Amino acid sequence: MKRQYVLPSCSLILEGLSTDTTEQEMSILANAECRIVGLEPALNGGLEFFKSLVDTVSQYAQGMLSRLPRPTPPDKLVQLAPKGGAYHRLTVAARPEVDPALEEPVELILSTVQLFDLTDAVDQFLADSQTLPELSLQVKSLPRRAVKSDEPMAKRVVPPLLGVGSLAIAAASLFMLPIPEVPEFDPESIEPVAQIGSQAPGTGLDDGPDPDVDAAAGDAAEGVAAPVAGTTTDPAAEESGTNAELSEAEALTLSAAEVSQLQAQLEAELAASLPDSVQFDETLTYEVSVDENGDILGYRHVNPAALDQIEQTPLPALTYIPIGEEAVEPAAQFSVSFAPDGSLVIAPWSGDVLDNPGAQIDSEDEDLSE
Amino acid sequence: MSVESPPVTEPAQPLLIDKLPDPKIGTADCPRRAKTQIDFILLAIEALDLAGSEAMLIAVRDLGLQEIIPGRVELWKLRSTNPLRKNNQRRPMSLQEAKALVAIACYLARKLTVLIRQLLIAEQQLQDKGLSVDHHFRLNHYLERFQIQFRRRMNSQRAAVIAYNDGENLNELALSLLTQLIFCTGTQGERRLWASLFDGEVAER
Numbered sequence: 114m115k116r117q118y119v120l121p122s123c124s125l126i127l128e129g130l131s132t133d134t135t136e137q138e139m140s141i142l143a144n145a146e147c148r149i150v151g152l153e154p155a156l157n158g159g160l161e162f163f164k165s166l167v168d169t170v171s172q173y174a175q176g177m178l179s180r181l182p183r184p185t186p187p188d189k190l191v192q193l194a195p196k197g198g199a200y201h202r203l204t205v206a207a208r209p210e211v212d213p214a215l216e217e218p219v220e221l222i223l224s225t226v227q228l229f230d231l232t233d234a235v236d237q238f239l240a241d242s243q244t245l246p247e248l249s250l251q252v253k254s255l256p257r258r259a260v261k262s263d264e265p266m267a268k269r270v271v272p273p274l275l276g277v278g279s280l281a282i283a284a285a286s287l288f289m290l291p292i293p294e295v296p297e298f299d300p301e302s303i304e305p306v307a308q309i310g311s312q313a314p315g316t317g318l319d320d321g322p323d324p325d326v327d328a329a330a331g332d333a334a335e336g337v338a339a340p341v342a343g344t345t346t347d348p349a350a351e352e353s354g355t356n357a358e359l360s361e362a363e364a365l366t367l368s369a370a371e372v373s374q375l376q377a378q379l380e381a382e383l384a385a386s387l388p389d390s391v392q393f394d395e396t397l398t399y400e401v402s403v404d405e406n407g408d409i410l411g412y413r414h415v416n417p418a419a420l421d422q423i424e425q426t427p428l429p430a431l432t433y434i435p436i437g438e439e440a441v442e443p444a445a446q447f448s449v450s451f452a453p454d455g456s457l458v459i460a461p462w463s464g465d466v467l468d469n470p471g472a473q474i475d476s477e478d479e480d481l482s483e
Numbered sequence: 484m485s486v487e488s489p490p491v492t493e494p495a496q497p498l499l500i501d502k503l504p505d506p507k508i509g510t511a512d513c514p515r516r517a518k519t520q521i522d523f524i525l526l527a528i529e530a531l532d533l534a535g536s537e538a539m540l541i542a543v544r545d546l547g548l549q550e551i552i553p554g555r556v557e558l559w560k561l562r563s564t565n566p567l568r569k570n571n572q573r574r575p576m577s578l579q580e581a582k583a584l585v586a587i588a589c590y591l592a593r594k595l596t597v598l599i600r601q602l603l604i605a606e607q608q609l610q611d612k613g614l615s616v617d618h619h620f621r622l623n624h625y626l627e628r629f630q631i632q633f634r635r636r637m638n639s640q641r642a643a644v645i646a647y648n649d650g651e652n653l654n655e656l657a658l659s660l661l662t663q664l665i666f667c668t669g670t671q672g673e674r675r676l677w678a679s680l681f682d683g684e685v686a687e688r
Binding site: 181254256394421424 | 571606607610663669682
């Protein structure tokens with residue numbers, strides 16, 4: 114019986130016998146012939162040759178796919194090795210004991226396409242459960258040991274050392290700092306605090322001065338502030354705080370009407386430049402500063418997605434870069450949010466991260482992912 | 484009300500991707516190299532096929548992978564787990580998700596078999612004659628498109644991306660991806676591509 118696997122540039126012909134009565138399954142191989150179109154000679158051999166061919170080709174192909182070469186062990190009858198450019202050298206060792214005509218090794222130079230066809234002929238054979246079923250595809254990933262790290266040792270060692278080093282320096286310098294002094298508690302000075310209690314009736318705090326009131330109010334304030342800090346990195350929270358002050362100071366120079374006019378102008382400008390479809394799936398929020406003419410002077414991302422996706426927004430293209438030495442001062446700041454559905458929300462920048470939908474969405478995302 | 488088609492019963496046949504074995508990497512998520520490699524392969528497919536990204540969504544449907552990749556956004560998110568991307572999503576890629584992408588890549592590569600073979604043969608012939616790639620229109624077109632897509636999407640701050648600032652290196656990557664793609668078109672393309680993703684990652688035998 115005969116089985117053939119024929120591809121455009123390679124054919125594999127197996128001749129053998131069946132041991133079962135139905136004669137469906139080839140279980141004994143008599144001869145295997147592998148012929149590459151345009152190359153001489155055809156490769157011939159018995160089971161030992163064929164097993165070696167299958168294994169070598171299969172392993173080498175795996176190396177081609179992962180770009181981590183898998184050299185054929187030298188004791189293999191069939192060898193494959195790269196031969197410069199996009200060629201591969203297939204050699205079959207001399208087998209004078211099999212056939213006196215094979216006393217010289219055979220060498221074929223295959224192109225990548227020919228090598229692929231040979232691989233696929235082998236794979237088709239391996240997938241065929243009716244032919245030599247004891248042979249099947251064996252593809253295994255290389256173990257860690259077999260692959261050297263791309264990065265030299267020095268490069269891998271430096272980051273953890275830097276980490277430990279900076280922790281030590283931080284610890285040492287913080288150790289030098291004096292413990293902050295807590296001012297002596299003076300019941301007289303807390304008088305105005307009672308008003309806080311009276312502003313919040315029903316909290317049971319309007320019983321006059323109480324040292325706990327201050328602490329409670331402080332705790333409450335922290336309770337609100339803590340999630341804010343959690344949504345973003347601390348330095349960012351601090352920065353947005355100072356920006357809020359800045360924007361307030363600057364906004365003071367403009368009337369409310371002027372600010373809302375600038376806002377409308379910014380909105381129109383951004384809306385006109387919005388792309389037809391957007392490629393992000395998270396609201397992108399920016400702090401955008403404009404000058405008194407409404408030109409965008411700068412922007413800063415509020416949530417991490419906004420940083421990654423900046424190119425998806427019209428902001429970089431619309432930002433005005435002042436000519437010459439003279440700096441243009443921002444006149445107003447706005448919070449600008451680009452939603453994944455293509456909508457745009459602009460509001461005067463409050464500096465409060467909690468007001469920014471982007472920041473909240475981001476924190477939700479983080480919660481989900483963790 | 485007339486019903487035009489009988490209610491669809493879920494086919495009980497196992498998905499192709501269920502045949503891909505879980506690698507012994509000691510984690511349920513894909514390593515960095517696997518995420519990068521899959522995305523690069525898909526990038527090469529897009530450079531070959533102008534409608535590649537649309538074709539991926541069609542492949543999801545044809546292969547019955549909607550449960551793993553429900554839509555465009557999820558596909559984009561998955562591909563953006565490639566740590567070299569500009570908009571890298573800092574989320575893991577599960578093995579199941581990676582298997583789905585491998586199935587999509589091989590499915591699309593098979594549709595492009597003729598083109599992939601032609602380009603590889605063209606590269607060979609140019610090399611034999613000592614000619615540069617711009618002597619072959621289609622090959623040059625592929626390389627140019629790959630360069631544009633790569634530069635647009637990858638984060639140029641990353642060391643691994645900086646290495647490709649040189650157009651020669653980037654062409655080399657595009658050509659080697661073409662070679663990887665032809666092996667994806669084979670009978671065992673999925674299993675071979677899948678195993679190749681974890682080279683150097685699995686525990687000792």
